[in-house]
Amino acid sequence: MYDAIVIGSGIAGAAAARVLAEEQNKSVLVLEKKAHIGGNCYDEEDAYGVLIHRYGPHIFHTCDEEVYAWLSRFTDWYAFGHEVVAKVGEKLIPVPFNLNTLRQVYGEEKAAALEEKLKSTFGEGARVPILKLREQQDPEIQAIADYVYENIFLKYTMKQWGQKPEEIDPAVTGRVPVVISYDNRYFGDKYQGMPRDGYTPMFEKILDHPLIEVRAGVDARDVMELSESMGKVLLYGEEFSGSVIYTGPVDELFGCRFGRLPYRSLRFDFEHLDIPDYQGHSVVNYTVSEEFTRITEFKYLTGQETEGTTIVREYPFAYTGAEGEIPYYAIMNPENNKLYERYAALTEQFSHFHLLGRLAEYKYYNIDAMAGKAIALARSLAKD
Ligand SMILES: Cc1cc2nc3c(=O)[nH]c(=O)nc-3n(C[C@H](O)[C@H](O)[C@H](O)COP(=O)(O)OP(=O)(O)OC[C@H]3O[C@@H](n4cnc5c(N)ncnc54)[C@H](O)[C@@H]3O)c2cc1C
Numbered sequence: 001m002y003d004a005i006v007i008g009s010g011i012a013g014a015a016a017a018r019v020l021a022e023e024q025n026k027s028v029l030v031l032e033k034k035a036h037i038g039g040n041c042y043d044e045e046d047a048y049g050v051l052i053h054r055y056g057p058h059i060f061h062t063c064d065e066e067v068y069a070w071l072s073r074f075t076d077w078y079a080f081g082h083e084v085v086a087k088v089g090e091k092l093i094p095v096p097f098n099l100n101t102l103r104q105v106y107g108e109e110k111a112a113a114l115e116e117k118l119k120s121t122f123g124e125g126a127r128v129p130i131l132k133l134r135e136q137q138d139p140e141i142q143a144i145a146d147y148v149y150e151n152i153f154l155k156y157t158m159k160q161w162g163q164k165p166e167e168i169d170p171a172v173t174g175r176v177p178v179v180i181s182y183d184n185r186y187f188g189d190k191y192q193g194m195p196r197d198g199y200t201p202m203f204e205k206i207l208d209h210p211l212i213e214v215r216a217g218v219d220a221r222d223v224m225e226l227s228e229s230m231g232k233v234l235l236y237g238e239e240f241s242g243s244v245i246y247t248g249p250v251d252e253l254f255g256c257r258f259g260r261l262p263y264r265s266l267r268f269d270f271e272h273l274d275i276p277d278y279q280g281h282s283v284v285n286y287t288v289s290e291e292f293t294r295i296t297e298f299k300y301l302t303g304q305e306t307e308g309t310t311i312v313r314e315y316p317f318a319y320t321g322a323e324g325e326i327p328y329y330a331i332m333n334p335e336n337n338k339l340y341e342r343y344a345a346l347t348e349q350f351s352h353f354h355l356l357g358r359l360a361e362y363k364y365y366n367i368d369a370m371a372g373k374a375i376a377l378a379r380s381l382a383k384d
Pocket residue numbers: 007008009010011012013031032033034037038039040041055056057058059060061218219220221247248249266328329356357358359365366367368370
């Protein structure tokens with residue numbers, strides 16, 4: 001009945017399904033285990049009419065003209081330059097650490113002298129890893145690196161990844177940047193912002209095609225079998241020989257037989273407040289205190305004007321696979337990557353079976369990169 005099956009309706013599955021239907025005239029069945037489409041990008045109005053991102057704040061940003069043009073067919077944009085501040089003591093300081101941060105931390109006079117040193121050593125506009133600052137002879141420049149490490153990087157990373165300081169990879173630490181400019185924007189991309197009406201309407205439009213059928217609330221594992229004895233995919237008990245694009249966790253396809261792939265998960269605690277403003281910023285990172293990593297205040301992300309305000313606190317924890325938990329961040333290291341490869345190898349016996357997405361590929365992707373990869377994969381399947 002169908003030419004292709006796509007499992008998952010996040011940006012990977014939705015973009016791939018659209019290309020298969022629109023460019024290759026294929027009939028596509030999209031299976032989504034959640035009750036809604038959109039995957040991690042899903043947004044909705046809460047009980048107070050505030051547009052929230054149920055799975056954490058998602059800011060679209062890209063330099064990729066093609067992806068931007070493709071997505072712009074399905075949405076207009078609310079353009080804004082995302083800024084993040086970190087709460088350190090009583091101060092809210094811009095991150096990544098930049099010349100504005102320098103002024104707040106060191107005061108005008110000392111900052112002016114340090115700014116000159118940074119500019120003459122690295123050049124205006126440079127993005128300098130703290131490892132490079134540490135390599136300088138000048139103790140004042142080294143002290144900036146230490147400040148960033150202690151107050152912005154260390155505890156935040158420990159919370160986010162559940163690591164002890166000695167487990168934190170020095171190669172990663174060294175890459176934390178200091179930006180020699182007064183630009184507070186978090187991302188440097190040409191296009192930054194939000195789908196004007198929200199992500200969910202954008203996904204509805206992507207999937208709105210006569211050759212696409214979406215079945216939400218259906219776990220693919222209940223209707224699709226990968227028969228290893230036959231080397232075949234069965235859909236509702238019958239052999240399916242068309243393309244299958246799978247965007248879920250690859251270990252779950254095989255009953256986690258080699259052990260679960262490790263992930264970090266997140267608990268999101270939403271709170272609505274009957275005040276117009278809570279923190280005056282879209283995102284405040286808690287880099288030295290608290291158990292949560294950050295608070296997002298949605299009205300500052302979406303530009304929505306509401307009387308009250310809704311915030312969300314994010315608490316990271318180790319994913320166990322228990323009912324209701326969602327795997328968010330793959331913990332990529334040589335051991336886990338090897339485990340992933342063992343699972344991925346099991347899929348090779350099934351022809352026309354493709355792993356795509358942050359879960360199926362056990363990788364972190366931003367939305368734009370994911371959309372680009374999905375479009376390219378679907379286009380490559382013209383003869384699948
Ligand atoms: C907290 C957080 C914040 C982020 N913020 C940003 C940001 O600001 N900007 C940015 O560009 N990117 C951001 N990202 C990354 C972004 O979420 C990913 O790029 C994007 O979600 C990847 O899309 P995907 O389709 O691969 O995965 P997902 O969005 O997770 O979609 C996978 C879908 O597959 C479904 N599924 C899984 N298994 C099955 C099954 N067995 N049967 C049926 N359906 C199944 C899932 O329910 C899900 O809907 C963020 C990620 C996280 C975790």
